Amino acid sequence: MLQTTPIKNGLILGSILCICALLQCFISKHSYVLYSGFIFFILYIFFFIKIGRDFRNINGGYLSFGEAFKAIFFGSSVAFLIYTVFRFVLYNFIFTDLPEIEYEASIDLTNRMFDWLEGMAPGNAELTDQIDQMRDDIDDQVTVDQFEFGPMKILSELSSRIILGSVILGLFCALITKRNPETTSV
DSSP states (O other), rough: OSSSSSSHHHHHHHHHHHHHHHHHHHOOOHHHHHHHHHHHHHHHHHHHHHHHHHHHHTTOOBBBHHHHHHHHHHHHHHHHHHHHHHHHHHHIIIOOTTHHOOOOOHHHHHHHHHHHHHHHHHTTTHHHHHHHHHHHHHHHHHGGGGGGHHHHHHHHHHHHHHHHOOOOOOOOHHHHHHTTTTTTTO
């Protein structure tokens, strides 16, 4: 399924992520806002494992940690860049109501969490007052503008995806590496 070079794999993964995001938005924008992160995380994990195994097979069944990390890092960075730029287009030109939907979903999830906390200690007036104060603070501080997808959010999202992806990538590289006993010195 995936090609043998990391850059091609990154282009393929980036394209798959963009197509999945577009389809998910056409089906339900609300589900895209709520579940796309989890769905795409699963795709990233599949990608990390698949490209690492492909690269190891190319190298005769052996792959060092450094080779695995470089191969997957370059491919995933290309995919992250493509998907982040696509999200900018998605939020600003295709579905301009996504920031508002994301804002409403965030507020709804926060209110559900507060309701759950209140249910943990029914009749506790002090807790209810604290939760009401937190609700008021959130209403005052959180705005739809914070969910807009501008240049700073692009840089923030891209850098966080690459950094977090690198941490997860390091763990997967440790799992897929296999040293060549002929070249390994003790």
